[in-house]
Amino acid sequence: MPTILGQNQYGKAENRVVKITRDGATHHIKDLNVSVSLSGDMDDVHYSGSNTNVLPTDTTKNTVYAFAKEHGVDSAEQFGIHLARHFVTSQEPIHRARIRIEEYAWERIDAPGSEGEHSFVRRGQETRLAQITYDGSSWEVVSGLRDLVVMNSTDSEFWGYVKDKYTTLKEAYDRILATEVSARWRYNWTGDAQDMPDWDTSYEQTKRHLLHAFAETYSLSLQQTLYQMGTRIIDHREEIDEVRFSLPNKHHFLVDLEPFGLKNDTADGAVYYAADRPYGLIEGTVLRDGCEARIPADLTNL
Numbered sequence: 001m002p003t004i005l006g007q008n009q010y011g012k013a014e015n016r017v018v019k020i021t022r023d024g025a026t027h028h029i030k031d032l033n034v035s036v037s038l039s040g041d042m043d044d045v046h047y048s049g050s051n052t053n054v055l056p057t058d059t060t061k062n063t064v065y066a067f068a069k070e071h072g073v074d075s076a077e078q079f080g081i082h083l084a085r086h087f088v089t090s091q092e093p094i095h096r097a098r099i100r101i102e103e104y105a106w107e108r109i110d111a112p113g114s115e116g117e118h119s120f121v122r123r124g125q126e127t128r129l130a131q132i133t134y135d136g137s138s139w140e141v142v143s144g145l146r147d148l149v150v151m152n153s154t155d156s157e158f159w160g161y162v163k164d165k166y167t168t169l170k171e172a173y174d175r176i177l178a179t180e181v182s183a184r185w186r187y188n189w190t191g192d193a194q195d196m197p198d199w200d201t202s203y204e205q206t207k208r209h210l211l212h213a214f215a216e217t218y219s220l221s222l223q224q225t226l227y228q229m230g231t232r233i234i235d236h237r238e239e240i241d242e243v244r245f246s247l248p249n250k251h252h253f254l255v256d257l258e259p260f261g262l263k264n265d266t267a268d269g270a271v272y273y274a275a276d277r278p279y280g281l282i283e284g285t286v287l288r289d290g291c292e293a294r295i296p297a298d299l300t301n302l
């Protein structure tokens, strides 16, 4: 045969699941986008078209919805663990399951006449992410977030950099530092039910440490801020061994108002032009000492 089959996986992507839990008149929402990806003994379907080993992607979709009803959705991670275990342990030909989940947060609308029991507004901040991989013996849980936009209106400088004949950038001793955080963190959980992290607490605390490090770091570069955010998480969350960030530097340029006889100076409240592109893109991993880097460098692949 002139060709052989390489890595392959299949499943139903982007199953949008909204689970309402009723607690008397008070309702709770879990709003997820769940992607299932399975791999195993799938040579035959590729080589000959024999579907003997193929659990239909349609079935994987149905399983996601049925599990949401039967078992509820405690956290994205817990839901993903449940699904991954199910596919690998119930189907002999399936050796590995990867479940990716995006979670959209809702908050209550506290209107005078409704008490917010069943009315919600989509929270505009970040999207929560989880990826669970199980191969029948080992687990990998990588969680994270994207679209978390943050800004420091001062306490940021950038100077002392390399200058060559193409360098025009002026050194900045007081600038805006803004970014849209995309982060992933890898748990060291090995599958032991006794040691399972409280996923929601871990998420909230990790986000809090990341934000506090951003706010508290007097920044000489976005790279330095990145490292501080990662270090703060690793130092405070023993369940996490690795954090990776992708941080677009959302440049804010001082507008030249000289033509209008106006001084535009950072020191007394300046006007900036918020550029959308191009943007600096600062990416990096922070690891617990002695631990291995396993989160892919390109976060769009996770």
Ligand SMILES: O=c1[nH]c(=O)c2[nH]c(=O)[nH]c2[nH]1
Pocket: 158, 169, 220, 221, 222, 223, 249, 280
């Ligand atoms: O924080 C920064 N890091 C850089 O590497 C860089 N490069 C640049 O032009 N501006 C900035 N800012």
